[in-house]
Amino acid sequence: MATPEPQLTATEKAKAAWLIARMGKRAIAxxxxxxxxxxxxxDRLMETARLREAKAKTPR
Known part of the structure; x- marks a missing residue:
């Protein structure tokens, strides 16, 4: 079963966009x-976002 995509912060979105752009540039090569x-x-960025989101949802 696929895990749902987490909500990303602005920093995480920027990092993901940068990595995807670099992958695209390499794919052109x-x-x-x-x-x-x-x-x-x-993958590590997405996993960190999932953990952060899960931690935020748990009661303290």
Whole structure:
């Protein structure tokens, strides 16, 4: 089951946009260009956002 996308802060949106733009730039260079490092960074950013959102929803 896919996890729902979290609400991103402005900083997270900017970082995600930057990473996606870099992935696009690398994709233009060719289909065999290594992009896994950027994909891992984007995955880590999304996971951090999910954890932040879950922490904010839990009662203190």
């Amino acid at each position: 060719g289909p065999d260009v290594y992009q896994e490092d950027l994909e891992k960074k984007l």
